[in-house]
Amino acid sequence: QKEVEQNSGPLSVPEGAIASLNCTYSDRVSQSFFWYRQYSGKSPELIMSIYSNGDKEDGRFTAQLNKASQYVSLLIRDSQPSDSATYLCAVNAPYNQGGKLIFGQGTELSVKP
Amino acid sequence: DAGITQSPRHKVTETGTPVTLRCHQTENHRYMYWYRQDPGHGLRLIHYSYGVKDTDKGEVSDGYSVSRSKTEDFLLTLESATSSQTSVYFCAIKFGTGVIGPNTEAFFGQGTRLTVV
Numbered sequence: 001q002k003e004v005e006q007n008s009g010p011l012s013v014p015e016g017a018i019a020s021l022n023c024t025y026s027d028r029v030s031q032s033f034f035w036y037r038q039y040s041g042k043s044p045e046l047i048m049s050i051y052s053n054g055d056k057e058d059g060r061f062t063a064q065l066n067k068a069s070q071y072v073s074l075l076i077r078d079s080q081p082s083d084s085a086t087y088l089c090a091v092n093a094p095y096n097q098g099g100k101l102i103f104g105q106g107t108e109l110s111v112k113p
Numbered sequence: 114d115a116g117i118t119q120s121p122r123h124k125v126t127e128t129g130t131p132v133t134l135r136c137h138q139t140e141n142h143r144y145m146y147w148y149r150q151d152p153g154h155g156l157r158l159i160h161y162s163y164g165v166k167d168t169d170k171g172e173v174s175d176g177y178s179v180s181r182s183k184t185e186d187f188l189l190t191l192e193s194a195t196s197s198q199t200s201v202y203f204c205a206i207k208f209g210t211g212v213i214g215p216n217t218e219a220f221f222g223q224g225t226r227l228t229v230v
Binding site: 051 | 220
C-alpha cells in the first residue's frame with residue numbers, strides 16, 4: 001500500500017462546478033497535510049495546509065481532514081479553466097524522518113469552459 | 114517567492130558522466146530536500162539535509178550523492194548518469210521539522226529538467 005494515494009484522474013468538470021479531489025494516507029500518526037497545485041512544466045505551489053479535523057476554507061478552496069478515516073480532500077468551488085492543473089496531496093512524515101513530505105501521485109484536473 | 118534558485122534549469126548529458134545540480138536559498142532555512150518527479154510516480158525524495166554537513170537518504174537515493182558545505186547551498190550529484198535518471202528534479206526548503214503547524218510547509222524551486230542520452 002502506498003503511503004499517500006490519490007486518483008490520478010484526469011478529473012474533468014465544467015466551469016462553475018465544484019471539483020472534489022481526494023487523498024488517503026496510511027500512517028495514522030501523521031499530523032500535517034497539504035495540497036499543492038502544479039501547472040504543466042512548473043513547480044508545485046502550496047495552496048492549502050490543514051492540521052486538525054474538519055474543514056478549512058480559503059477563498060474558493062476548502063480542505064477537509066478526517067484523521068479517523070485517514071482521509072484528506074480538497075474542494076474547489078466555482079471551478080475556472082485556470083484551475084486546470086495537477087493537484088498533489090502531501091503528508092508530513094512523523095518526527096525523526098527529517099521532516100520530509102510524502103506525496104501522492106497527483107490528480108489531474110481539467111475544467112472545461 | 115521563497116528565495117530558492119535551482120541551476121541549471123535544463124541539462125542534457127551523456128550516460129556515464131557526472132552531473133551536479135545546485136539549489137541555492139537566500140533565507141537561511143535549515144532544512145533542504147531534493148525530489149525527483151516522474152510520470153506515474155509523483156514526487157519522490159532523493160536526499161535531504163537538516164544542517165551544514167548533515168544529510169540523509171530518501172527513498173530513491175541510489176546513484177545520487179549530496180553535499181551541503183554552506184547553509185544556502187545544497188548540491189545533488191549524479192555520480193555516473195544513467196538514462197533512468199532522466200527526470201525533473203526539484204529542490205525544496207522548510208522552515209522547520211515540527212510535526213504540526215506552518216513550519217512544516219515546504220516550498221519548491223523552479224526545477225531542473227535533466228535528460229541523460
